[in-house]
Amino acid sequence: MKISEIKKLLNAKVICGEELAENDVYSACGSDMMSDVLAYVKDQAVLLTGLVNSQVIRTAEMMDMVCIVFVRSKQPTEEMIELAKDSGIVILTTDLRLYEACGQLYVNGLVGNGRTEV
Amino acid sequence: MSESLIFHFDVDGEDFTSAGQASVQVKKNLRRLGISPEIIRQVSIAMYEGEINMVIHAHGGSADVVVNEDKIEIILADKGPGIADIELAMQEGYSTAPDSVRSLGFGAGMGLPNMKRYTDEMTIESKVGEGTTIKMVVKL
Numbered sequence: 001m002k003i004s005e006i007k008k009l010l011n012a013k014v015i016c017g018e019e020l021a022e023n024d025v026y027s028a029c030g031s032d033m034m035s036d037v038l039a040y041v042k043d044q045a046v047l048l049t050g051l052v053n054s055q056v057i058r059t060a061e062m063m064d065m066v067c068i069v070f071v072r073s074k075q076p077t078e079e080m081i082e083l084a085k086d087s088g089i090v091i092l093t094t095d096l097r098l099y100e101a102c103g104q105l106y107v108n109g110l111v112g113n114g115r116t117e118v
Numbered sequence: 119m120s121e122s123l124i125f126h127f128d129v130d131g132e133d134f135t136s137a138g139q140a141s142v143q144v145k146k147n148l149r150r151l152g153i154s155p156e157i158i159r160q161v162s163i164a165m166y167e168g169e170i171n172m173v174i175h176a177h178g179g180s181a182d183v184v185v186n187e188d189k190i191e192i193i194l195a196d197k198g199p200g201i202a203d204i205e206l207a208m209q210e211g212y213s214t215a216p217d218s219v220r221s222l223g224f225g226a227g228m229g230l231p232n233m234k235r236y237t238d239e240m241t242i243e244s245k246v247g248e249g250t251t252i253k254m255v256v257k258l
């Protein structure tokens with residue numbers, strides 16, 4: 001699924017990385033606990049979260065994730081946006097709640113595909 | 119690469135916002151060395167979890183990453199409170215993190231298990247009241 005399609009499905013705003021919106025994502029993960037996110041290796045994944053701090057960006061960077069969606073209209077700080085730009089990560093914000101945002105993507109074909117093995 | 123390369127970092131225990139900076143830097147350095155993305159991901163996730171642990175549980179510490187021909191070593195050392203029961207701390211879901219840490223997105227009790235999962239070897243030496251040293255190895 002392209003990031004631009006995620007944007008459309010979640011009625012989201014692009015905060016940074018507009019130029020990367022045609023890139024593909026293959027899996028998704030929704031959580032507010034960063035170590036839970038770090039337990040699952042996935043390729044070209046999108047992270048959906050209601051947590052807003054710099055560790056969200058660094059966690060995504062460590063996982064080679066390509067896109068972060070902040071739910072419930074949460075706004076990232078300037079510092080977070082700079083970190084994301086530096087790492088080539090697209091940031092989106094949506095009004096939807098975490099459960100609804102994940103559900104939207106899931107029913108439209110983006111399955112989680114989590115695995116705990118490297 | 120016949121000689122080993124060492125990257126050293128001091129990890130500030132007072133500033134949660136900057137926690138993880140050393141791991142981000144290591145990731146950049148390893149990329150420059152042309153190491154495979156899979157290996158880089160393993161090293162940087164393991165180091166990141168350890169770095170965060172030093173900040174939230176041990177008031178900071180030091181991190182050294184040694185790149186050898188056949189392996190990458192990560193050594194994390196702190197002078198924090200130490201871990202009384204290492205076996206218990208290694209269990210998924212075990213955490214002593216307070217709610218203040220949980221609201222920052224940490225304290226799921228997954229960090230140490232993740233570090234073990236992403237590395238080929240991991241040893242923990244810890245003494246209550248003196249500190250903790252964790253060594254991890256990822257084979258190249």
Ligand SMILES: Nc1ncnc2c1ncn2[C@@H]1O[C@H](COP(=O)(O)OP(=O)(O)OP(=O)(O)O)[C@@H](O)[C@H]1O
Pocket residue numbers: 035036167171172175176196198199200201207208212213214215223224225226227228229230231250
């Ligand atoms: N460097 C350390 N110094 C002292 N205690 C530690 C250290 N690292 C881990 N611990 C102890 O081991 C427990 C488990 O650590 P682990 O990283 O698995 O979970 P966590 O940090 O509590 O949560 P998470 O990693 O999921 O955010 C911690 O809650 C803490 O009690």
Ligand SMILES: [Mg+2]
Pocket residue numbers: 035167170171224225228229230
């Ligand atoms: Mg931890």
